[in-house]
Amino acid sequence: MAKRKPIPTNESRIPTMADVARIAGVSTSTVSRALAGLPPIPEETRQRIAQAAKEAGYAVNRHARSLRLKRSKVILVLIPNLANPNFPDLLIHIDRAAYDCGYDIMIAHTAIDPGRSDRYVDELLAGSIDGVLLTASYCPPRLLECIAAGRHLPIVRTLSPTPDLTGITAVQIDEVKAAYDVVDHLAKQGYKRIAHLGGPPKEIMAIARRKGWEKALADHGLSASPDLYIQSGFTMIEGQRAADEIRSRSELPDAIFCSNDESAYGLIAALKGHGLRIPQDIAVAGFDDLSFSAVMDPPLTTVRLPRRDMAERSIQKLKALIEDDADNDNTILAHELIIRASSLRS
Amino acid sequence: MAKRKPIPTNESRIPTMADVARIAGVSTSTVSRALAGLPPIPEETRQRIAQAAKEAGYAVNRHARSLRLKRSKVILVLIPNLANPNFPDLLIHIDRAAYDCGYDIMIAHTAIDPGRSDRYVDELLAGSIDGVLLTASYCPPRLLECIAAGRHLPIVRTLSPTPDLTGITAVQIDEVKAAYDVVDHLAKQGYKRIAHLGGPPKEIMAIARRKGWEKALADHGLSASPDLYIQSGFTMIEGQRAADEIRSRSELPDAIFCSNDESAYGLIAALKGHGLRIPQDIAVAGFDDLSFSAVMDPPLTTVRLPRRDMAERSIQKLKALIEDDADNDNTILAHELIIRASSLRS
DNA sequence: TAGGTTTACGCAATCGATTGCGTAAAGATG
DNA sequence: CATCTTTACGCAATCGATTGCGTAAACCTA
Numbered sequence: 223m224a225k226r227k228p229i230p231t232n233e234s235r236i237p238t239m240a241d242v243a244r245i246a247g248v249s250t251s252t253v254s255r256a257l258a259g260l261p262p263i264p265e266e267t268r269q270r271i272a273q274a275a276k277e278a279g280y281a282v283n284r285h286a287r288s289l290r291l292k293r294s295k296v297i298l299v300l301i302p303n304l305a306n307p308n309f310p311d312l313l314i315h316i317d318r319a320a321y322d323c324g325y326d327i328m329i330a331h332t333a334i335d336p337g338r339s340d341r342y343v344d345e346l347l348a349g350s351i352d353g354v355l356l357t358a359s360y361c362p363p364r365l366l367e368c369i370a371a372g373r374h375l376p377i378v379r380t381l382s383p384t385p386d387l388t389g390i391t392a393v394q395i396d397e398v399k400a401a402y403d404v405v406d407h408l409a410k411q412g413y414k415r416i417a418h419l420g421g422p423p424k425e426i427m428a429i430a431r432r433k434g435w436e437k438a439l440a441d442h443g444l445s446a447s448p449d450l451y452i453q454s455g456f457t458m459i460e461g462q463r464a465a466d467e468i469r470s471r472s473e474l475p476d477a478i479f480c481s482n483d484e485s486a487y488g489l490i491a492a493l494k495g496h497g498l499r500i501p502q503d504i505a506v507a508g509f510d511d512l513s514f515s516a517v518m519d520p521p522l523t524t525v526r527l528p529r530r531d532m533a534e535r536s537i538q539k540l541k542a543l544i545e546d547d548a549d550n551d552n553t554i555l556a557h558e559l560i561i562r563a564s565s566l567r568s
Numbered sequence: 569m570a571k572r573k574p575i576p577t578n579e580s581r582i583p584t585m586a587d588v589a590r591i592a593g594v595s596t597s598t599v600s601r602a603l604a605g606l607p608p609i610p611e612e613t614r615q616r617i618a619q620a621a622k623e624a625g626y627a628v629n630r631h632a633r634s635l636r637l638k639r640s641k642v643i644l645v646l647i648p649n650l651a652n653p654n655f656p657d658l659l660i661h662i663d664r665a666a667y668d669c670g671y672d673i674m675i676a677h678t679a680i681d682p683g684r685s686d687r688y689v690d691e692l693l694a695g696s697i698d699g700v701l702l703t704a705s706y707c708p709p710r711l712l713e714c715i716a717a718g719r720h721l722p723i724v725r726t727l728s729p730t731p732d733l734t735g736i737t738a739v740q741i742d743e744v745k746a747a748y749d750v751v752d753h754l755a756k757q758g759y760k761r762i763a764h765l766g767g768p769p770k771e772i773m774a775i776a777r778r779k780g781w782e783k784a785l786a787d788h789g790l791s792a793s794p795d796l797y798i799q800s801g802f803t804m805i806e807g808q809r810a811a812d813e814i815r816s817r818s819e820l821p822d823a824i825f826c827s828n829d830e831s832a833y834g835l836i837a838a839l840k841g842h843g844l845r846i847p848q849d850i851a852v853a854g855f856d857d858l859s860f861s862a863v864m865d866p867p868l869t870t871v872r873l874p875r876r877d878m879a880e881r882s883i884q885k886l887k888a889l890i891e892d893d894a895d896n897d898n899t900i901l902a903h904e905l906i907i908r909a910s911s912l913r914s
Numbered sequence: 915t916a917g918g919t920t921t922a923c924g925c926a927a928t929c930g931a932t933t934g935c936g937t938a939a940a941g942a943t944g
Numbered sequence: 945c946a947t948c949t950t951t952a953c954g955c956a957a958t959c960g961a962t963t964g965c966g967t968a969a970a971c972c973t974a
Contacts, residue, residue: 238959238960238961239960239961240960249923249924249925250961251923251925251926252922254961262922262923263922267922279693281690281694281696282696282961283635283694283959283961284631284694285631285632285634285635285640285960285961286631286635286960286961286962288929289631289929289959289960289961290928290929290960290961291962294630296674304656304663305656305859307653307656310650310653310655311650311651313650313656313677314650314677314679317675318677318680321681321684326674328642329659329663329674330663330667330672331659335667347582347627348626348627348628348629348630349582350627350628350629350631458859458863462863487860487863487864488863491863513651514833514860517833518864519837519840519865584929584930584931585932586930594954595953595954596930596954597931597933597953597955597956598954600932601933601953606933608953609953610951610952613952613953629930629931631930631931632929632930632959633932634959635958635961636930636931636933636958636959637931637959638959
């Protein structure tokens with residue numbers, strides 16, 4: 223129990239392994255091995271060390287460990303827009319899945335300042351974080367450089383479709399098919415003038431959903447005439463604005479497929495404000511199945527994303543990439559069409 | 569430019585300061601000082617080092633730095649329930665404010681496993697993270713022990729009212745007063761039977777809002793009779809359930825103050841489903857002012873939380889606590905009553 | 915009991931950035 | 945020109961945990 227090295231005894235020092243070692247009368251090597259449960263430590267010693275650790279109020283220093291192991295057990299999640307419930311809803315599952323794998327998550331919101339994400343790519347390159355989960359199609363320029371340079375990094379993308387860049391593993395649904403299913407459903411209900419509220423024109427997700435709409439219309443012998451396409455965005459405000467534009471058109475559509483639930487919320491609110499009934503006057507469908515969609519008036523027909531699966535598979539892939547470089551092909555998960563009153567012929 | 573130390577040249581090593589130093593022909597001390605912009609480095613050398621850093625693709629290793637400085641520039645945000653938009657909406661501003669101060673944020677969702685938060689208190693105690701922001705009234709047991717032991721830790725609580733424990737700085741609104749304002753508004757509209765949809769009975773936030781309701785009723789000479797209190801929760805589902813219970817009561821209330829917007833959403837959806845009109849048959853008000861509340865049908869009267877202020881002040885306080893131990897008294901911020909159609913006498 | 919094996923542990927290097935202290939070289943002053 | 949500053953940098957210790965290697969001591973076997 224004699225002191226080996228002079229350990230300073232300031233009142234409020236953070237306890238280190240050396241403190242535990244001193245209390246237990248062993249070396250730090252032994253403490254480390256005992257706490258990690260490694261082989262040649264007899265039960266009796268292990269107990270004593272555990273007791274000493276508790277007594278000292280010891281907890282490992284994450285940075286010392288990460289520095290030594292060159293692995294931090296931290297992954298970064300880049301989120302484009304937390305205001306869209308889609309992201310927190312996914313984040314719940316990401317958080318859970320990561321926790322179950324022993325990873326902590328750092329988040330960075332890229333809505334205001336997309337350039338911010340470049341800094342985190344540097345963190346990845348510097349070995350400060352183990353992996354990055356992109357929950358949107360936006361890809362930091364610095365990352366593109368690395369991919370172009372043929373570097374192989376632990377990065378997974380999810381929730382949005384793959385743009386035509388390879389080199390980043392993706393976990394996603396078939397967005398075109400999902401949009402197709404919604405429009406197909408509307409067409410089968412007998413709607414003829416099926417409009418589409420398009421998302422941001424350059425957003426890959428929006429492009430895919432539009433493509434699904436066009437495809438389904440074509441397959442049903444309906445036309446995707448320009449007056450049936452309304453340029454909008456992914457927010458409620460833009461959905462509201464779109465309602466005004468629709469009313470200004472010569473002929474109203476009889477159904478509208480919105481590129482996401484949020485714009486559908488805004489659209490429906492505005493249409494109702496103008497005295498139109500949903501679905502009697504105009505049927506509406508969305509995309510995402512946010513939790514509110516089930517209880518709104520009327521309940522909204524939409525596409526349910528397999529958020530939990532997406533999160534779990536993404537984390538699983540990321541873990542694989544971090545730990546052994548394998549498992550880097552894309553995954554397509556099944557979506558589900560949720561049919562509710564907003565799209566049903568009365 | 570001669571090599572000083574044998575630096576291994578594996579193809580894909582992560583560049584370190586030593587690499588930069590070698591390229592620039594200086595020592596790591598100089599690199600460190602140059603990159604940090606510290607005094608005695610002439611511009612010419614600084615340039616050369618910056619160039620070398622870029623050439624090497626260098627970025628500092630967060631863990632090495634944190635270990636040395638005993639400061640990580642990471643704060644942890646504990647979030648009870650990401651499914652309630654209140655939290656992501658606050659998180660947006662927390663993320664932003666933290667970023668502006670040079671902090672990164674880690675998040676931990678405590679909905680499923682509250683015991684999880686204890687681990688993060690250990691991280692704080694071990695010096696692995698710099699501070700903790702609690703966005704709910706739940707307080708990890710381990711933390712209570714520390715406070716009881718008189719330890720002074722960088723922790724700030726926000727978004728929920730303070731329970732009767734001192735020792736943790738809080739940034740919040742006057743929940744009782746805010747609830748009072750809502751009910752006061754309803755009473756001034758002429759409503760007489762003003763019911764309250766209470767949140768989880770042991771939740772401090774729910775208790776405060778109930779208290780505000782009772783106080784306002786008393787001040788208006790109205791009674792808070794037991795049949796006007798409906799036990800519910802903070803979710804849409806529970807709001808829906810509450811609607812059924814209300815209809816089973818002998819006499820309907822003419823106004824209902826819900827303990828949050830989400831339960832109001834569920835309640836309104838269910839009441840409308842039963843053919844009741846809002847506000848003609850029953851007025852409804854909520855609490856939180858989630859973004860959806862402005863566009864729903866009818867738009868919901870509610871209390872707007874100063875989320876941005878809360879986030880900024882919280883981070884500011886946390887920063888102060890981390891950096892110099894000062895600024896540890898509570899802050900009460902102003903709320904705002906948002907009056908919309910759901911509570912207006914027609 | 916000599917020689918061999920196993921068990922239980924310690925020593926010291928290592929991870930990468932930071933920084934107090936020291937010191938040549940350049941410049942300033944008398 | 946001798947002495948004193950100032951400038952510009954390098955050396956080496958440090959932060960705390962991990963781990964390869966080494967080694968006493970205990971245990972076994974012939």
